[in-house]
Amino acid sequence: MTALQRLFRFHGGVKPAYNKEASTGLPIAVAPTSELLVIPLHQSIGGMPRPLVTAGEHVLKGQRIGGADGNVSSAVHASTSGTVVAVEMRLMPHTSGLSALCVVLEPDGRDEWIPRQPFDFRSATPTQTRDYLRDAGVVGLGGAVFPSYLKISPGKQGKLDTLVLNGAECEPFITCDDVLMRERAGNILKGVAIMREMLDAGQVLIGIEDNKPEAIAAMEVAARDANRTAGDSTIKVVRVPTRYPAGGAKQLIRVLTGIEVPHGKRSTDYGVQCFNVGTAYAIYEAIALGQPLISRIVTVAGNVSRARNYEVLFGTPMRDLVALCGPLPDSDRVIMGGPMMGLLMPDDSVPVVKAANCILVGSKSLFPAPPPEMPCIRCGDCAKACPADLQPFEMYWFSRAKIFGKAQEYHLFDCIECGCCAYVCPSHIPLVDYYRFAKSEIWARELVKEAADVARERYEFRLLREEREKQEKSAKLAARTVAARAKAAAALADAEKPAATPEQEAKKALIAAALERTRTQKELVHPENTGNLTPEQQAVVSTIEARRAEIREMAKAHLRQDD
Amino acid sequence: MLAAILVMALGAVVLGAALGYAAVQFRVEGDPLVEKIDAILPQTQCGQCGFAGCKPYAQAIAKGAAEINQCPPGGDEGIHKLADLLGREFKSLSAEHGIEKPKSVAVIDEQACIGCTLCIQACPVDAIVGAAKQLHTVIARQCTGCELCLPPCPVNCISMQPIGESVETWKWKYPVFKITPAQREAA
Numbered sequence: 001m002t003a004l005q006r007l008f009r010f011h012g013g014v015k016p017a018y019n020k021e022a023s024t025g026l027p028i029a030v031a032p033t034s035e036l037l038v039i040p041l042h043q044s045i046g047g048m049p050r051p052l053v054t055a056g057e058h059v060l061k062g063q064r065i066g067g068a069d070g071n072v073s074s075a076v077h078a079s080t081s082g083t084v085v086a087v088e089m090r091l092m093p094h095t096s097g098l099s100a101l102c103v104v105l106e107p108d109g110r111d112e113w114i115p116r117q118p119f120d121f122r123s124a125t126p127t128q129t130r131d132y133l134r135d136a137g138v139v140g141l142g143g144a145v146f147p148s149y150l151k152i153s154p155g156k157q158g159k160l161d162t163l164v165l166n167g168a169e170c171e172p173f174i175t176c177d178d179v180l181m182r183e184r185a186g187n188i189l190k191g192v193a194i195m196r197e198m199l200d201a202g203q204v205l206i207g208i209e210d211n212k213p214e215a216i217a218a219m220e221v222a223a224r225d226a227n228r229t230a231g232d233s234t235i236k237v238v239r240v241p242t243r244y245p246a247g248g249a250k251q252l253i254r255v256l257t258g259i260e261v262p263h264g265k266r267s268t269d270y271g272v273q274c275f276n277v278g279t280a281y282a283i284y285e286a287i288a289l290g291q292p293l294i295s296r297i298v299t300v301a302g303n304v305s306r307a308r309n310y311e312v313l314f315g316t317p318m319r320d321l322v323a324l325c326g327p328l329p330d331s332d333r334v335i336m337g338g339p340m341m342g343l344l345m346p347d348d349s350v351p352v353v354k355a356a357n358c359i360l361v362g363s364k365s366l367f368p369a370p371p372p373e374m375p376c377i378r379c380g381d382c383a384k385a386c387p388a389d390l391q392p393f394e395m396y397w398f399s400r401a402k403i404f405g406k407a408q409e410y411h412l413f414d415c416i417e418c419g420c421c422a423y424v425c426p427s428h429i430p431l432v433d434y435y436r437f438a439k440s441e442i443w444a445r446e447l448v449k450e451a452a453d454v455a456r457e458r459y460e461f462r463l464l465r466e467e468r469e470k471q472e473k474s475a476k477l478a479a480r481t482v483a484a485r486a487k488a489a490a491a492l493a494d495a496e497k498p499a500a501t502p503e504q505e506a507k508k509a510l511i512a513a514a515l516e517r518t519r520t521q522k523e524l525v526h527p528e529n530t531g532n533l534t535p536e537q538q539a540v541v542s543t544i545e546a547r548r549a550e551i552r553e554m555a556k557a558h559l560r561q562d563d
Numbered sequence: 564m565l566a567a568i569l570v571m572a573l574g575a576v577v578l579g580a581a582l583g584y585a586a587v588q589f590r591v592e593g594d595p596l597v598e599k600i601d602a603i604l605p606q607t608q609c610g611q612c613g614f615a616g617c618k619p620y621a622q623a624i625a626k627g628a629a630e631i632n633q634c635p636p637g638g639d640e641g642i643h644k645l646a647d648l649l650g651r652e653f654k655s656l657s658a659e660h661g662i663e664k665p666k667s668v669a670v671i672d673e674q675a676c677i678g679c680t681l682c683i684q685a686c687p688v689d690a691i692v693g694a695a696k697q698l699h700t701v702i703a704r705q706c707t708g709c710e711l712c713l714p715p716c717p718v719n720c721i722s723m724q725p726i727g728e729s730v731e732t733w734k735w736k737y738p739v740f741k742i743t744p745a746q747r748e749a750a
Contacts, residue, residue, distance in 0.1 A: 042730070096733035373740055436735040444734055448605075455606040455707045458688040459616060 005205070005238045008258040010251040012387040013243040014420045016172050016340065018211060023175045023299050023307035028183055030311045031298075031324065037079055037105040037315030038090050038351045039065065044139040045146050046072030053103060057084045062114040062292050065103045068134050074147040075137040077292045079313035082107040093318070093336050093353055097346035105315060116290035121198060126153065129198065136286040137293040137354075141278030142166060142177075142247070143337060145355045148279055152198050161271035162257055163201035165192060165280060167208040167215065168240060168247035171338030174358040176297040177277050179309045181208070181215035185222035188277050191284030192235065193226060199273060204235040205256045206277075209242040244340065245418040249274040251387050263414055278357075298352055300325045302335070302361040312352045318359050319348040327361050335360040339367065340419040374427035382421035382431060388414050392421035396431050399438035404445070407438050415439075596625045603644045605636045608687035609709030611661045616687065630654065635661035636708070667723040668706040669713070671699055675720035682712035682721060 042048040049066030053059060059078040066076035083106050089099040121129045133149035140146045165188075169177040181188060192204055206223065208216050216239055223235045240246055240255050250261050252274060259270045267274060278296065285291045294314060298321065301307040305326035312321060318334055335342040336356050352359070382392035391410055398407035415435050422431040533541065600621035607617070612633035614620040623629035624645070631645040632654040639656065646653045656663060671682070671691075678696040683689075690706045693699030701712075701721075712721050728734075 048731075092730050094730050094733075095735075096728070096730055098728060098730050098733055100730050373738075430738050433735065433738040437737050440734040444732065447732070451707075452604075452606040454705065455608065455688050456601070456617070458690070458705065459606065459608045462687060462689050 005236060005256070006258075007238070007240065008255055010246070010254040010387050011389050012385045012420060013245060013251075014385055014423050015242070016244055016423065018242070019172045019301070020175050020178070020211070023173070023301045023309055024178060024214075026306075026308045028179050028297060028309045028311055031313070031316060031321055033080055033107050033109070033111070033313060034316045034320045035106070036085070036317075037082075037107065037313060038317065039076060039079060039103045039105060039315035040090070040092055040351060040353055041066040041076055041101050041103065042092075043076055043145060043314070043354045044074040044137075045144065046070065046074065048101070049073055049076050051087050051101065051103065053078075053084045053087065055084055055086050058082070058108075059084060059105065060112050060114045062116070062294055064135065064137075064292070065105075068147075072147060072150065073134075074139050074149070075135045075292070076103075076314075077137055077294050078103075078105055079294045079315050080105070080107045081110050081112040091346060091350055093343075093345055093350040093356065095343045095346070102351070103315075113291075118290050119287050121194065121287055133283070133286060135292075138279065138282045138286050139293070139354050140276055141282060141296055141354065141357070142249075142276035143341070143355055143357055145353075148275070148283065151273060151275070152195065152283075159271070160199045160201040160268070160273055161203070162273075163192070163196055163199060163204045164249075164253055164256055164272060164274040165204060165206040165277055166247055166249065166252050166274055167206055167212075167219065167277040168252055169212070170209060170242070170244045170247035171340050171358075172244075173301040173360055174299050174338050175301070176299045176309055176357050178212045178215050180281060180297050181212070181277055182218045184281060185215075185218040186225070187284050188219070188281050189222040189226040189235070190288060191280035191282070193230070194287050195275065195280060195283055196234075201273070202234065202271075206235065206237045207240045207246075207252050207256050208237065209246055210239045211242045244420065245387055245416070248387060248416055248418060250416075263411055293354065296352075296354065296356070298356055299358040300361070301358065303328045303331045303363040303366045304361050312356075314353055315351045317349050317351055318345065318356075321352065321359055322348060322361055325361075328363065330363040330365060331361045332364060333362040333367075335362055340423070341417060370430065371428045373429050376427055376429060379426060381424045381426065385420040385424045387418060387420060388416055390415060392431055395438070396429065396434050399434040402438075402441070404438055404442050408442065412438055412442070594622070594625055597621045599648055600624050600645065603637070603641060603648065604634060605641065605707075607636045607707040607709040609636060609707070609711060611635050613660065624649070630657065632657045633660045635663050636666075638663040664708075665725045667708045667725045668703045669701045669708070669710070669721050670703075670724050671701055672720040672722065673698055673700070675718050677718055677720075679717060681715035681717065685711045685715045687711060 041051060047068075047070030050069045051065065052067050053065045058081075059065060060081045061078060063078045064075050065078050065084070068075050084103055085106050086104040087101065088104065090102040090104065092098060092100045092102075119129075119132050121132075124132070130149045130153060133152060134147060138148040140148060140151075167177055167181055169175070192206075195201070196204055206219055208219060210216070216237060220237045223237050226235050227233045238256055240252070245251055246255060249267065253267055253272050254260055257272055259267070259272055261267050261270060282293050282296075286293065295311055296314070297309050298312045299307070299309050300321055304322065305328060306324075308325060310321060310324070318336075322331075322334065334345045334348045334350075336345055337343055337358055338360060342358070342360055376393060376396065378393060380393065382396075383390070386392050392415075394410045395407050395412050395415065398404070398410065399412070412435060417432050417435060419432050422429065425431060597618070601618055604617040604621055610616065612620045612629065614623055614629070620629060620634065624631060631649065631651060632642050634641055635656060637645075642656065643653055645651070669691075676693075676699050678693060678698060680693065680695050680699070682699060683691045683693055687709060688705055688707055690702045691699055691712060692702060708723065710723060713723070
């Protein structure tokens with residue numbers, strides 16, 4: 001049921017030669033297992049998973065070998081059963097030609113699965129479902145490899161109006177989604193049903209470019225079945241005009257729903273969420289079959305005699321896959337992805353990863369070196385072709401002049417690097433190369449600035465702490481001085497008081513005895529001139545005594561006054 | 564005549580009062596120029612500039628007491644930024660303060676460390692953990708590569724290791740084209 005859906009137009013876009021027929025003639029073949037699989041731990045956007053296995057360990061097919069680390073990260077699994085030979089740095093499928101941590105697996109040929117059981121997402125909590133999908137390693141298979149569990153957060157963003165399934169596959173040469181839809185439409189739709197239920201989505205729009213009639217037919221049949229099973233008609237297959245890059249998420253959403261997602265917003269803010277058809281299939285496998293993501297459909301095309309789609313285990317060297325397709329003798333490069341957005345590989349030994357939708361074999365005759373870059377003539381063709389509504393020439397001038405702040409003001413980070421601007425540029429300026437350069441410089445600066453801010457904060461805290469410690473130390477010292485003084489004073493007082501040692505006791509007794517002696521002697525001796533006095537004499541003495549007492553009293557009063 | 568003088572005097576008093584009020588009410592705490600200079604400096608706190616840290620150096624630049632080319636970790640790029648900010652002429656890095664080195668982190672040789680804590684006391688950003696007679700280690704993420712922990716180590720067990728590029732930190736290069744001379748046709 002091709003819906004009579006009103007379609008919209010996205011701005012710009014180009015119509016390059018599609019070159020898709022070569023690889024759609026044959027059905028999907030399962031690529032033979034290579035002698036050695038090199039499985040990179042970092043295959044998705046976000047943090048690098050931590051290795052869960054060590055060299056020498058035997059692993060089963062589907063066993064987790066890399067555990068998700070951090071909020072944005074996705075697990076990695078053993079693609080087949082075998083022995084871990086090493087966990088070491090190996091060349092990555094990345095233009096830089098740098099290495100990263102990989103698990104090197106020697107298959108034992110038995111291809112023995114871990115125990116698999118379907119995941120009952122209906123009785124699981126949203127968090128359990130998210131954790132399950134994260135640990136099943138499901139990521140977006142359209143090429144961006146964004147962990148899918150972050151997009152499937154049941155009940156988080158409320159009701160989703162439209163679930164968009166991206167089967168546009170707009171880039172030349174790539175046909176992996178096309179053949180997947182032709183051959184496995186039923187299972188894709190089962191995945192869609194699961195996602196719809198999890199996200200509580202209203203309608204489902206499956207957008208497929210009109211240059212894939214077989215895929216559209218297969219998906220229509222499957223959608224009709226799915227609608228009949230569900231008893232409604234919410235799933236619609238929509239034929240979209242073939243124009244690159246119709247498969248960009250924002251572009252497809254625009255075409256199907258007319259919603260233009262503005263700068264700084266997400267499609268979920270407008271009740272739309274977009275998934276690739278391959279991701280829907282991976283979700284079906286993970287939920288309904290209990291199989292983690294260990295393989296994908298990869299198109300091998302370009303300068304080969306037998307272009308075809310293969311189901312490839314992750315970790316398979318690209319060289320083995322290319323060898324199956326009969327590369328022509330003048331082949332000189334391997335590109336991961338298509339001719340517009342693909343990344344040049346450092347060599348053909350790098351492994352197939354989750355992002356590898358296509359292995360494009362190139363040669364000088366197939367992809368001739370671009371003519372030398374000429375000055376920008378300000379024709380504005382790039383702005384007419386830009387599907388993100390940007391001004392590529394402005395971003396180019398500022399990126400070229402390394403005025404990154406200005407380039408960012410022209411929304412450099414909204415650029416999807418689709419390559420339309422460079423495709424139409426009459427001066428053959430590799431515009432996307434300039435944008436990539438500017439973006440990575442800005443990211444690097446951002447990181448340096450963050451590190452400097454952290455260092456400043458830590459340094460200031462250290463100064464603060466040193467100051468506090470100094471104060472605490474001086475306070476302690478002061479307290480100690482006070483205590484010492486008090487002690488000294490107490491010691492002095494103690495010295496004045498006779499201490500109670502036996503010796504001193506004896507001395508005290510001696511002194512007491514001496515005092516006693518003098519006292520008794522005083523009592524015994526009477527002054528002789530006061531004895532035998534006549535009454536007159538007695539009277540004179542008593543008056544003198546009285547006067548003396550009077551004077552003593554007066555003196556006492558005087559002293560008190562002085563006080 | 565008198566009226567004119569009075570009007571001018573009144574104007575002076577009113578404006579003076581307004582300025583005085585603004586000076587008190589809208590007083591800017593700290594020196595905004597120092598903050599701006601400090602934001603450009605790399606915060607390694609290494610002291611190679613001859614000051615006790617990045618902030619004192621920033622203060623010295625703001626006062627005009629120091630040149631802008633005394634910060635080796637900031638490199639030429641940092642000097643360019645300072646020159647732009649201060650409207651001064653660019654000067655290449657002064658040799659007496661050191662040379663620009665690739666960004667490195669300190670690594671402690673754990674076999675040789677005797678646990679003396681001297682490096683911990685030297686680290687300006689507290690990026691070394693350990694205790695007396697216990698093994699020390701550097702928190703690589705926090706290390707600014709200032710090299711201040713190297714001299715105090717009595718057993719010379721700390722080395723500086725340059726941080727290599729990883730797939731995550733790799734940068735796309737500036738597009739460069741080889742210009743090849745056109746093939747001359749044989750006459």
